[in-house]
Structure formats: C-alpha cells, structure tokens
Amino acid sequence: VKARLFAPLAGFVLLAIMLGIGLRLNPREVPSPFVGKPAPAFSLPQLHRPGEHLAPADLKGKVWVLNVWASWCVACRAEHPLLVELSRSAKVPLYGLNYKDDSRNALEWLLRFGDPYTASVSDTSGRVGIDYGVYGVPETFVIDKAGVVRLKHIGPLTPEVWARDLEPLIQRLGG
C-alpha cells in the first residue's frame, strides 16, 4: 500500500529530473561531425590580398583557430572585442573565414572594429561554409598541428567559453 502511495511522487520526481536535464540542453547545438576529422580542404583568396590564396594545408604544424565571421552578423560584433584582445596576447594564430560577405563591407568592418586575424579568407559563395557545416555565424574551430578539427564552437565566443573550452585545449595541443 505504501509503495502505491508513493508511486505518483516517484513519477513526479522522475519527470522533474528528466525535464530539468532537458532544460539544460541546448537544442540549437548541432553535434558536429567534424570533431576528430581532418579540416575540410579549401583554397580561398585572402581578404586583404585577393591575389593570394590560403589553404588549411599551409598551416600544418601549427595549432590554429578558424573563426567564421561576416560584417552582416550581429553576434560577430559581440565576440569581436574578445578576439581582438586574444590576438594582442598572441596565444594562438587566428584565421578568419569571411562568410557570404561583400569584401568592401568586410574590410571596412575590420578597419572600424580592429582586425584580430592573422589572415581572413573570402568565402563569398558560402561553399566552404557548407563544407565546414556552418549554419550559424559566428562559429569557431580549433585545428591541431596535424590539421584535425578538435573543437567546434557555435555562436559568439565569450571569455567563459574561451577559458573553459578553448584555452585548455589549445595548451594541451601545444599551441
């Protein structure tokens, strides 16, 4: 009889726990199939020097961060001061993938807010973005010395995310 009495309570507690876990999950976070796989190859013109191309293969042997950004992207503005600050401390080379943007707008944006990138490449058509599974700008990838993607962060970087996820990983990778 006692067990029967407590069954609804037990059910409620179980449901509350499940819903509590559900609330903490982020349904917009698509698990990336790239983590642990080689960064997709591309060869794109650099934003500042359109005559010169850059490819991930050129960066082999370095730990580097690829940041997908655009001048039309509001959230990119939010993370931008952090990127500028990080580039000053020169912890890790930061490369930009200028996604579906107009080069003039992009250059003006960097001029106005500062350019944290070692180099940015122009993905005007968005094809490379698709190859990297980009669906919400800004996105940030950490790529190791062997050219393997180690982490993907969707949405603006914050100091907390940097300190919690990216910095320790980059140190571990020897960047």
Added chain:
Amino acid sequence: MATRLRRWRWRFGVALLAPWWWFAAGTACAAAEAQPTAADPALEARVNALSAELRCLVCQNQSLADSHADLAIDLKNQVREQLKAGRSDRQVIDYMTDRYGDFVLYRPPVKATTLLLWVGPALLLLCGGALLWRMLGARARTSAPYFPFGATRSSAGLAELLEPTPDETPTVSERVERHGSDAIIVDAYQPSAPRNGRTAPITLD
C-alpha cells in the same frame, strides 16, 4: 423594420464572406511567390522530395523545402546541383550528413544512439498497455462494479449520492413540495440488507 433586417442581413453576409476574401488574397500571394523555376520538372520533383527529408539548420523545425533561410536556399541549390550532376539521392544525403551530422535528417538512421528514439514510443505504449491491463484486472477482481446491474439499484445508489440521508422518510406530498411536481419518484427496490437502517422508498430527481 424590413430595411433594418435587410441591413443586418447584408452585414451578416459580409461577415461570412470576409474569411473567404482573406483566403483568396492569401492564395493569390502564395501563387505569386511560388514560381516553379524548373526547366526540368522531374529534377525539381526530386529536389523537392529530397529537401523535404532534410532539416533546415537555421530554423530547425522546418525542412529545407519549407525554409526560406539563406542557408536553406544554398543547401537546396547544392541538392539541385548534385542531382543534376548525376549523383544519387543516397550520395546527396551522405554529403549533407558528412557536414551537418545525422541532425539534418528528419528520418534519423537506427543506431545505438538513436535506438531509444525509434523504439521509445512503442515501449511507452507497451508499458501503458500493461499498466492498464493490470489496473483493469485488479479492479475486476476486488471491487464490485460501480454501477450495479439493475436500473432500480443503480438509481437507488445515485439518489443516495445526491440526497442527504433524511432522518425520517418524507411523505409523497413532502417530496413533491421539496422537488416540485416534476419530481420523479422512484420506489426503489431495496436489497435484503437495508442501508443506513432505512427501508424507505428513495426519490430520484
């Protein structure tokens, strides 16, 4: 009076027609929007069928076919391009899952991680069914049916619920006084053991 009535009738007619106007205007807009660009309707049908299976990453509750997000349009163009180049549906789906994971599929593959998703509903149904079976069985075994078999007995039970037990059995005239002349008076059959020590006829309103 007649003109007033006519005016009202006219207003009523307009009110009735208004939704149809909205509807007609809406379909006109939709028709203007959906221009089939296809030179090749067979290809376009394949593109649409395939993009209905793929989730838009930006507005995650829409398929690529439904979405007008920039990325969805790009991805749909990818689908079209690749199908045009002679790739199979399977290859296009692999292309998408390579980049966005199983998340892009509205029909995720059966794997260890998606097993609960696939068998979960059936499992819940089974559990619910078993529980119902047990409860019904237990009820049939232990308690008497809530509504007894005879109409007289059931009305007696009902009346008991509705009516506070009278200290003294009211007379017919008292009952009519209390319930009005419409009161239905049922002389209920009393089972052998009288309840509450009373053997009186029972009223049912």
